[in-house]
Amino acid sequence: MSAVDKIINAMGHNGRTPDPNREFHGVQFDNNKDQVPPRHPTSQATLFNIRGNQARRTPTSVATDVRTVEQGRAGSGLRSAVEELQKNCGFKGYSILCSQMPAHKARYPHLKCLEMLGSNIAPYGVMHRLFCNVVPFLWELFSGVWRVPGAAQDDFVMSAAASDAAGKELRVTRSTVPRIQAPSLRDVKVHHKTYKATDWMYFILSTGEAILHGRLPDVYFESFMSLCHACRLLIRPG
Secondary structure, eight states: OHHHHHHHTBOGGGSSSOOSSBOOOOEEOTTSOEEOOSBOTTTOOBOOOOSSSTTBOOHHHHHHHHHHHHHHHHSSSOHHHHHHHHHHHSBOSOOTTSSOOHHHHHHOGGGHHHHHHGGGGSOOOOIIIIIIIIHHHHHHHHHTSSOOTTOOOOTTOOOHHHHHHHHHHHHHTGGGSOTTTGGGOSOHHHHGGGOOHHHHHHIIIIIHHHHHTTTSOHHHHHHHHHHHHHHHHHHOOO
């Protein structure tokens, strides 16, 4: 999230280690874009492993990366060299809320507790990436809205009749739920382009399970339910 990146002075998606919590190292492709596949496309070397804590950033490692960038900036090297350091480390430099400069440490000793949290000072956000991208794109795949031109229809695409029925089921249930939730129960087949993050949140946490059951092959429905369970943990980890 851009706001999080600004708070902790991280590079964000422009860095080769874009995750402020884990050291995922990216690879630069021919289009000059850094991508983060689990294995290097040429050498097949493992670039990251999400199991365990071996790749997790700590307040100490964050401070070390920031210090590397700041030392490069203080030297006599080229600006491009500093930018490369920033991309590799994932941080642009000091942050008063994450990794403070020595002068700030002396001036604001009461902020020490924030630096001890490291990148955890800024909570992750799931709204834009998940509810405004992943979930609506899933609906477009299942309902056949998004199709590869000229390609055969995939077996996970519902029939037009099934997607129509799914949308109508949502619409007719509006009278059975509290008003605050009712606006999120519009016909998804008709109004999916104007669905907001809250609408898609209800879809992945509740309504999607009901309207997709029996309309998708079991293997795809089970995969969808795995995402539902993960979202419930993200939003209500307790």
